[in-house]
Amino acid sequence: MTASSSGSPKAPSHSARSRTLETLRRKIVTLELAPGTSLSENELAQSLDTSRTPVRESLILLQQEALVQVFPQIGTFVSLVDIERVTQAQFIREAIECASLNDAVARVTEEDLTSLRSILAQQEVTEIEGDVEKFFALDERFHRKLLSVGGHESAWAAVTSAKAHLDRARRLSLIDTRPISTLVGQHTDIVDALASRDAATAIGALRVHLRAVFEDIERIRAAVPHLFSDGRTVRLNRRTVHTLD
Amino acid sequence: MTASSSGSPKAPSHSARSRTLETLRRKIVTLELAPGTSLSENELAQSLDTSRTPVRESLILLQQEALVQVFPQIGTFVSLVDIERVTQAQFIREAIECASLNDAVARVTEEDLTSLRSILAQQEVTEIEGDVEKFFALDERFHRKLLSVGGHESAWAAVTSAKAHLDRARRLSLIDTRPISTLVGQHTDIVDALASRDAATAIGALRVHLRAVFEDIERIRAAVPHLFSDGRTVRLNRRTVHTLD
DNA sequence: ATACAAGCACTGCCATACTAGTGTGTCAAT
């Protein structure tokens, strides 16, 4: 028996588990499943038309990303937005992306710059259309491309798990009237500095951009405190349903 | 129903899964289970005196850390040492630890320095005794303490998953006659620079230290090529047993 | 001796039964 492998053998995208996992992760980071919502293995299995096993295994993985919290014999809940945790995720992301950007300055080509600017142009369109989901998709492509310019695209996976958390907070910002234009402007600053091979300025601009999430988060917390963890003892009801309204 | 939570509710250390997971991880990073070894859910369940479920769930988590590779309907194998992967893990670790060290310079106290130097002293003892396992345990405490001085102890979890890979490579170095003294010397350099609040020097020293793994790895690969992935197609036999001899 | 083919033993995946533990709703006692 021989097994041909290379790349990522782990994700047969047609398996019940990977489908379940992707669905759940998407619903959580897009806030379709609000923080605090209780997730029952049985209910999810029914509604996703599968059995408990793939659901359970997905929840274990989501728990690793701290997107859900599992309390044995009690229940599983979509994690509340935890500012401590957001801060930590932001630190990790900033460390990785800035380190990569530092390498990127020496490696960036004209094609790279063209490609990055093309993404920016598309983002400006979403700004007009007000399509938040599309904006996020392009934002992801932008940052991923930035990593690959630095020669560290493989670190994307690590950024992803930190990002998942941040994205929920960032989505709340955008819902809550932060103009997309601010972010696109910051992206532009980064690309401009990169174009002039100015590492310090580029890293500074990236830092400002990545830290933008902090500017809104306290205000948002004041508006929708029930979506936030107070960092101390948390008490959740089994049948609590949290909404964005 | 109310659930009291705080900290890490996820790890009831007495559960079958967490026991299984810890045992397997330990055996893999200490090379007790050599890279390439085939792991059967059934056999592991028997030998760990539990059922297939906790074993399977543990393997899924280890797969996330890339410590094992799962090939559906074929088998699960302890990952070969993949230099590409080691490089990536090193990059992530370096980014996080250096960023934290940069903050640490402004925060470090005399108690911190005393505590760090105490770890160094203990490491020198293990050097004489030749106790590799104890050395690694102290190494972990050192780096963790360094993170906490920077105010980023919570990023330790992220470092851990990158570290797991690196540790296998580093263990191979130590088995293969790299003197522990080199590493302790590098630790000392870091603490000295930290003591004089010299961020640039400290970060430089940390960088040298973290990159030491690269100095040995190619030589080790030449010595024990069957423990390494060639990065291309991998073919593993179901009953292959890899050893360190 | 070699080549080939069919059966077999084994894999991980998924579904489900069972267990131990938890909060809640109900009903009784006061």
Next chain:
DNA sequence: ATTGACACACTAGTATGGCAGTGCTTGTAT
């Protein structure tokens, strides 16, 4: 009306059965 206790419904954790898919082995024909 209030309180308390107890049964119940529901939880995640664990165990196990069945499945489709894979490579190895063995037997057979050449």
